[in-house]
Amino acid sequence: MIRPGKMLRQVLKSIFKKPATTKYPFVKATMPDRFRGKLKFYPERCIGCKMCMRDCPAGAIEIVKVGDKAFECYIDLGKCIYCAQCVDSCMKKALESTKEFELAALDREKLKIKYDAKPGEVPKE
Amino acid sequence: MHKVVIPIGPQHPALKEPESFSVTLSGEKIMKFSARLGYNHRGIEKACEERTYIQDVYLTERICGICSHSHSTCFVQAVEEIGAIAVPKRALYIRTLVGELERVHSHLLWLGVAGHEVGFDTLLMYTWRDREIVMDILAMLTGNRVNYGINTIGGVRRDMSPEQGKDILKAMDTLEERTKYYIQVATQETTLIQRLSGVGLLSHDDALKLGAVGPTARASGVDRDVRRDDPYAAYADMKFKVITDNHNDVYGRTLVRMGELMEAYSIIRQTVKNMPDGPLTVKAPRKIPAGEAVSRYEAPRGEDMHYVKANGTEKPERVKVRAPTLANIQTVAKMLENRQLADLPIVIAAIDPCFSCTDRLTGIRQVGKRKRNVLKWEELHEYSIKFYQEHGVDFTNLNNKLTKLLK
Ligand code: SF4
Ligand code: SF4
Numbered sequence: 001m002i003r004p005g006k007m008l009r010q011v012l013k014s015i016f017k018k019p020a021t022t023k024y025p026f027v028k029a030t031m032p033d034r035f036r037g038k039l040k041f042y043p044e045r046c047i048g049c050k051m052c053m054r055d056c057p058a059g060a061i062e063i064v065k066v067g068d069k070a071f072e073c074y075i076d077l078g079k080c081i082y083c084a085q086c087v088d089s090c091m092k093k094a095l096e097s098t099k100e101f102e103l104a105a106l107d108r109e110k111l112k113i114k115y116d117a118k119p120g121e122v123p124k125e
Numbered sequence: 126m127h128k129v130v131i132p133i134g135p136q137h138p139a140l141k142e143p144e145s146f147s148v149t150l151s152g153e154k155i156m157k158f159s160a161r162l163g164y165n166h167r168g169i170e171k172a173c174e175e176r177t178y179i180q181d182v183y184l185t186e187r188i189c190g191i192c193s194h195s196h197s198t199c200f201v202q203a204v205e206e207i208g209a210i211a212v213p214k215r216a217l218y219i220r221t222l223v224g225e226l227e228r229v230h231s232h233l234l235w236l237g238v239a240g241h242e243v244g245f246d247t248l249l250m251y252t253w254r255d256r257e258i259v260m261d262i263l264a265m266l267t268g269n270r271v272n273y274g275i276n277t278i279g280g281v282r283r284d285m286s287p288e289q290g291k292d293i294l295k296a297m298d299t300l301e302e303r304t305k306y307y308i309q310v311a312t313q314e315t316t317l318i319q320r321l322s323g324v325g326l327l328s329h330d331d332a333l334k335l336g337a338v339g340p341t342a343r344a345s346g347v348d349r350d351v352r353r354d355d356p357y358a359a360y361a362d363m364k365f366k367v368i369t370d371n372h373n374d375v376y377g378r379t380l381v382r383m384g385e386l387m388e389a390y391s392i393i394r395q396t397v398k399n400m401p402d403g404p405l406t407v408k409a410p411r412k413i414p415a416g417e418a419v420s421r422y423e424a425p426r427g428e429d430m431h432y433v434k435a436n437g438t439e440k441p442e443r444v445k446v447r448a449p450t451l452a453n454i455q456t457v458a459k460m461l462e463n464r465q466l467a468d469l470p471i472v473i474a475a476i477d478p479c480f481s482c483t484d485r486l487t488g489i490r491q492v493g494k495r496k497r498n499v500l501k502w503e504e505l506h507e508y509s510i511k512f513y514q515e516h517g518v519d520f521t522n523l524n525n526k527l528t529k530l531l532k
Binding site: 004010011031032033036056081082083088089 | 176177179181182183184187247248251254257261264265266267268269272274277282283306309310313314315316
C-alpha cells in the first residue's frame with residue numbers, strides 16, 4: 001500500500017510529547033560508570049616506572065622524579081585523548097579515570113595540570 | 126549546449142565533510158564528475174609508523190569517527206595475525222557485539238542524513254532520536270559514545286556484565302520496533318520512494334567492474350560480505366543473512382541498510398545470549414615478530430582493509446589503510462553520468478562517504494608542469510626551505526644549529 005504522509009500521525013502525536021533533548025547545562029549530565037574523563041593521580045602509589053608515558057598515544061602525561069621515591073605528574077588535558085591506556089598500563093594503580101568531563105578552558109596553560117608529590121610518604125605496595 | 130565546469134567543495138553546503146569535486150555541466154545535466162581526493166589528508170599511516178603498536182590502536186581508532194571500532198579491530202586483527210596471538214573467545218564476542226552496535230548507529234545516522242538530503246527532515250529528527258538509544262548502550266558498555274577504546278592487542282579492555290546484557294536486549298526490542306516502522310515508511314511513503322527510485326543507478330556489472338563494496342555493492346545485487354565470506358571475530362558462530370537488493374539505485378541502498386539493521390539486531394541478540402565465559406585478554410608481546418598481514422573487516426560502509434608490516438621492533442614498519450569510501454567513490458562518477466545536478470547531494474550521500482578516512486595520499490602538482498610527481502622527503506624539505514626564503518623567512522641558521530646539536 002502506497003500512501004503519502006506516512007509519518008504524519010507520528011508527527012502529530014509528537015507535538016504533545018516531552019522533548020527528547022535534555023536541558024544541559026541547567027540539568028547536570030551524568031556520565032556512564034565506565035566513562036573515561038579527567039585523570040587522577042595518586043603520588044604515593046607511583047614508583048616511577050614511566051610505563052604510562054611510554055604507552056600514552058598522545059604524549060600527554062609526564063612523570064618527573066622530584067626526590068627519593070617521590071614523583072610528580074604533569075598531564076596536558078589539551079593533548080590527552082582520554083583513552084585511559086595509562087590507567088591500564090600502570091601496574092601500581094597510581095592513575096585513575098574520573099567522570100569529570102567539563103574541562104574546557106580559554107587558556108591553553110590552564111589545561112596543563114600538575115599533581116604534586118607528597119614528600120615523606122612511603123610508597124605503599 | 127555550452128559546457129560549464131563548476132567546483133564543488135572543499136567547503137560546500139551540500140557536503141558534510143570537506144572534499145573537492147569538479148562537475149562538468151551542460152545546462153542542468155552532469156556530463157562528467159571527478160573527485161580530487163586529498164584535502165583531508167592527515168598522515169595517519171606515517172604517524173602509525175612512528176608509534177608503538179599499543180599507541181596505534183588508539184590512532185587507527187581515530188581514522189573515522191563513525192566506524193572507529195571497524196578500523197581499530199581491523200588493525201589489531203592484522204597485528205594479532207603477525208604475532209600469532211590467540212584472542213580469547215569472550216573477547217571476540219565482545220568485539221562482534223560492539224561492531225554490530227556500531228553498524229546500528231551508523232545505519233541509523235545514514236538514514237537520517239539521506240532523509241535530510243532529500244528534504245525529508247522529519248525522518249532525520251526521528252531516526253537520530255532513536256539512534257540515541259544505541260549511543261547510550263555503547264556509552265554504557267565501553268565508556269564513550271564514539272571512539273570506544275574497547276580494543277587492545279590480544280583482546281578487549283572492558284567486559285559485559287549480565288545486567289548490561291539485559292539492558293542491551295531490551296534496547297534491541299525498542300530499536301527493532303522502530304526500524305520496522307521506518308521500513309514501513311520507506312516502502313509506503315510515496316514522496317520518499319519517488320525521490321529515491323532511479324536515482325544514482327549503478328548496474329550489477331558496473332558495481333563489479335568499479336569494485337564497489339558494502340551496501341552500495343549489495344544494492345546492485347552483488348552478494349558479497351566479509352562477515353560471511355571470510356569470517357573474523359565471532360561471525361563464524363553467528364546466523365545471519367546477507368541482504369542484497371536489485372533496485373540498483375538509492376532506494377535499493379536504503380532498503381539494504383534497513384535490512385542490515387534488522388540482521389544486526391539478531392546478531393547482537395546472539396552475541397549477548399551466547400557470550401562464552403573466559404578471560405578478556407591474553408598477554409601480547411610489545412615487540413611483534415617480523416612479518417606482514419592483511420586484515421579485512423566489514424565496516425558499516427563496506428569492506429575495510431588494513432595491511433601491517435612488522436619488523437620485529439615495537440613499531441610497525443608500514444601500515445596501509447584502504448577505507449571503504451575509497452572503493453566506492455569511483456562509482457559516484459558512474460552514477461551521476463547524464464543525471465541532474467540536483468541529484469548530486471543524495472547520490473554522494475548514498476554511498477555513505479567518509480572522506481577523512483579515505484584521504485591517504487596527496488599528489489603534488491608542480492606549478493607550470495602538467496606532470497604529477499611525488500616528492501621525496503629531501504625534495505620536500507628543500508622545497509619548504511626555498512618557499513620560506515622566498516617569503517622572507519630564513520631557517521638556515523637554525524637548521525645549522527640543529528644539525529650541530531644532533532651531532
Ligand atoms: S603512574 Fe604508574 S605507570 Fe606511571 S610512572 Fe607511576 S607507577 Fe609507573
Ligand atoms: S588517557 Fe590516554 S592520552 Fe590521556 S594521558 Fe592517559 S594514555 Fe595519555
